[in-house]
Amino acid sequence: MASNERKIYDVLIIGSGASGGWVAKELAEAGMKVLMLEAGPPRFPNRDFTEHSWQYQMKYRGFGDQRELLVDQPIQRLCYACDEYSHQFFVKDDEHPYTFPADKPFMWIRGRQVGGKTFCWARESYRYSDYEFQAAKRDGYEENWPFSYRELEPYYDKVESFIGVSGSREGLSQMPDGKFLPPMNLSCGEVLAKRVIEKQFGWRVMKDRVANLTVPHNGRPACHYCGECQRGCHTASYFNSPSVTLPAAARTGRFTLVSDSVVSHIVMNREGKADGVHYIDRVTKAHSEAHAKIIVIAAATLESTRILLNSRSPRFPNGVGNSSGVLGHYLMDHFTVQGAGGEIASLKSPEREPIGNPCGYLIPKYANTDGHENGKFLRGYRFSGGVSQELYSQAFSIPGFGRTWREKVRREIPYHFSIGAQGECLPRFDNFVELDPETKDPWGIPVLRISASYGENEHAMAKAMRRDITDVLDAMHVKNATPPNENLSVFGKNIHECGTARMGSDPKKNVLNAYNQVHDVKNIFVTDGAAFVTQGCYEPTLTLMAISVRAADYIIDKYKKREL
Amino acid sequence: MMPPTNEDPEQDGLWSSLPSDGGDSDLSRRNWVMTIGQVAIALGFSGRVQAETKDTPPLPPGLYLPSTNHLGHALMSSARLHPIPPGCPTDYIRPGLSRLRPCFSLHLNLQ
Numbered sequence: 001m002a003s004n005e006r007k008i009y010d011v012l013i014i015g016s017g018a019s020g021g022w023v024a025k026e027l028a029e030a031g032m033k034v035l036m037l038e039a040g041p042p043r044f045p046n047r048d049f050t051e052h053s054w055q056y057q058m059k060y061r062g063f064g065d066q067r068e069l070l071v072d073q074p075i076q077r078l079c080y081a082c083d084e085y086s087h088q089f090f091v092k093d094d095e096h097p098y099t100f101p102a103d104k105p106f107m108w109i110r111g112r113q114v115g116g117k118t119f120c121w122a123r124e125s126y127r128y129s130d131y132e133f134q135a136a137k138r139d140g141y142e143e144n145w146p147f148s149y150r151e152l153e154p155y156y157d158k159v160e161s162f163i164g165v166s167g168s169r170e171g172l173s174q175m176p177d178g179k180f181l182p183p184m185n186l187s188c189g190e191v192l193a194k195r196v197i198e199k200q201f202g203w204r205v206m207k208d209r210v211a212n213l214t215v216p217h218n219g220r221p222a223c224h225y226c227g228e229c230q231r232g233c234h235t236a237s238y239f240n241s242p243s244v245t246l247p248a249a250a251r252t253g254r255f256t257l258v259s260d261s262v263v264s265h266i267v268m269n270r271e272g273k274a275d276g277v278h279y280i281d282r283v284t285k286a287h288s289e290a291h292a293k294i295i296v297i298a299a300a301t302l303e304s305t306r307i308l309l310n311s312r313s314p315r316f317p318n319g320v321g322n323s324s325g326v327l328g329h330y331l332m333d334h335f336t337v338q339g340a341g342g343e344i345a346s347l348k349s350p351e352r353e354p355i356g357n358p359c360g361y362l363i364p365k366y367a368n369t370d371g372h373e374n375g376k377f378l379r380g381y382r383f384s385g386g387v388s389q390e391l392y393s394q395a396f397s398i399p400g401f402g403r404t405w406r407e408k409v410r411r412e413i414p415y416h417f418s419i420g421a422q423g424e425c426l427p428r429f430d431n432f433v434e435l436d437p438e439t440k441d442p443w444g445i446p447v448l449r450i451s452a453s454y455g456e457n458e459h460a461m462a463k464a465m466r467r468d469i470t471d472v473l474d475a476m477h478v479k480n481a482t483p484p485n486e487n488l489s490v491f492g493k494n495i496h497e498c499g500t501a502r503m504g505s506d507p508k509k510n511v512l513n514a515y516n517q518v519h520d521v522k523n524i525f526v527t528d529g530a531a532f533v534t535q536g537c538y539e540p541t542l543t544l545m546a547i548s549v550r551a552a553d554y555i556i557d558k559y560k561k562r563e564l
Numbered sequence: 565m566m567p568p569t570n571e572d573p574e575q576d577g578l579w580s581s582l583p584s585d586g587g588d589s590d591l592s593r594r595n596w597v598m599t600i601g602q603v604a605i606a607l608g609f610s611g612r613v614q615a616e617t618k619d620t621p622p623l624p625p626g627l628y629l630p631s632t633n634h635l636g637h638a639l640m641s642s643a644r645l646h647p648i649p650p651g652c653p654t655d656y657i658r659p660g661l662s663r664l665r666p667c668f669s670l671h672l673n674l675q
Binding site for chain 1: 621623624625626627628629630631632633
């Protein structure tokens with residue numbers, strides 16, 4: 001048995017990603033003794049980071065061993081960021097099975113390691129507004145979050161100030177400004193798009209707000225624009241928990257991190273409180289228990305919910321936190337309409353534009369904001385894309401070799417405009433996860449059966465997205481235009497899965513209270529995306545970090561008062 | 565204004581013809597870089613920053629501190645090159661063997 005079996009920590013955190021990292025930092029800095037269990041292994045910059053490796057340094061020139069990828073990572077490889085350079089940041093699918101109905105395909109993209117998915121996230125960091133937190137007040141659909149933007153605002157401030165988010169102040173009520181580092185520059189194509197789209201449609205075109213440092217910040221150097229963030233970052237110039245929040249926790253001397261520990265369930269005591277967790281060594285498969293006064297689950301949305309569902313006992317026969325019957329329900333993931341774009345002929349040039357800018361442009365949500373009400377669907381969507389030279393696609397499209405070929409490739413480098421839309425997925429009870437009664441993973445834990453699909457609202461929204469995208473392509477006068485895809489993205493593909501253990505004041509309708517505390521068991525908290533009530537159309541990571549800090553504040557206060 | 569076509573970056577005029585980021589200063593990028601370099605040398609900066617203090621406990625495996633040796637990571641990566649099989653007919657390219665040829669557009673070209 002593990003040596004820490006008898007030790008009782010103040011708090012045990014499951015998961016070391018964006019949420020767990022913040023909770024660990026806040027609680028350790030407040031004086032609490034923190035144990036963190038991470039299911040995956042540690043990653044090491046010198047071994048695992050490849051952001052500065054060139055194609056010719058890779059065995060398969062960046063294309064990867066397709067046969068091996070098909071066997072080991074048939075689902076993960078469908079993620080844009082999982083390739084020969086970065087596949088190590090994604091799980092092996094055969095070791096991490098899950099099931100779904102044949103007519104409801106689901107892509108579960110997972111990063112199981114110290115740092116979770118923060119190595120390969122897209123770093124896009126947008127605040128939600130009351131268009132998200134109080135959405136039900138506007139349109140009457142489902143529930144509001146149990147707090148308003150104003151209540152979360154100081155936590156957004158704290159997160160942005162610490163991790164560093166570059167962005168421009170735009171003064172938009174539907175996407176509030178924050179504590180930003182200087183924004184990156186628009187490419188010349190993006191400048192053109194901004195002029196055209198703002199004039200013709202009245203929509204704001206801006207640079208993405210991203211957790212990349214544009215200036216040195218809190219001991220971390222500024223981004224050097226190598227442009228391959230999903231492969232790791234030696235300089236820690238974008239936020240990931242292993243170089244930002246977790247070291248802060250470790251500096252307190254009150255933080256213990258144990259990797260390769262796959263938590264199967266919460267161990268409950270006779271009083272109905274959590275006593276600790278049961279976990280299995282990822283490599284040896286040895287079983288152990290660890291004990292703490294408070295349990296924080298931050299294992300990423302679906303894994304956190306799996307742990308709760310699998311924590312069954314006579315007192316909690318359907319899993320801990322499931323007296324309402326909504327645990328596992330209201331799963332959301334953004335849907336996208338992609339594939340649209342074309343060539344900007346006027347920007348074709350033999351001169352190379354500086355490359356490496358690790359983000360593109362954004363057009364914030366307008367649908368169903370004040371003055372833009374839409375009777376055909378609820379909620380809204382935003383556009384994003386990139387406008388840049390396409391040297392490599394040009395190279396792939398021209399046959400030949402040698403000096404003549406290189407000259408051909410560089411003679412007139414095309415300039416490409418791309419645009420896609422990402423829309424809000426409504427929280428629906430019939431989008432849910434449950435434990436599969438038949439299938440177990442290699443550690444003997446029942447896997448999730450995921451049943452989710454997009455509904456009428458998403459399809460109605462997609463029609464509007466396609467119409468808008470087509471109008472933008474026309475306005476941009478692009479050549480060789482490709483229209484937006486007819487199909488919506490597969491559920492899960494956007495890796496923004498949220499919900500399944502939502503927050504709310506009413507214990508009969510929600511799993512967590514307004515501070516991420518399980519209604520049924522007051523010393524268990526769930527701080528990741530599982531807590532989300534709605535997800536808007538923006539990336540969830542900044543918001544889940546903010547609610548994690550808010551939950552940590554609450555835990556510190558209640559712990560001091562001995563109320564947990 | 566035409567973009568410079570001179571392929572020798574060490575010749576004056578190529579870098580110094582670029583407008584500065586601010587656009588309202590006579591300081592060229594080359595001059596700016598040279599000034600920074602001179603200051604760094606004068607201060608005895610060796611390219612590495614001691615980020616940890618002696619009192620700080622060692623980080624657990626998997627956590628790391630930012631490296632400030634930006635370019636070094638790219639240059640040091642030659643050790644990771646896939647070995648060239650003996651007698652291989654492929655014309656493998658090795659980094660660092662050819663001279664730097666910066667290619668870029670000027671702001672004026674984009675107007």
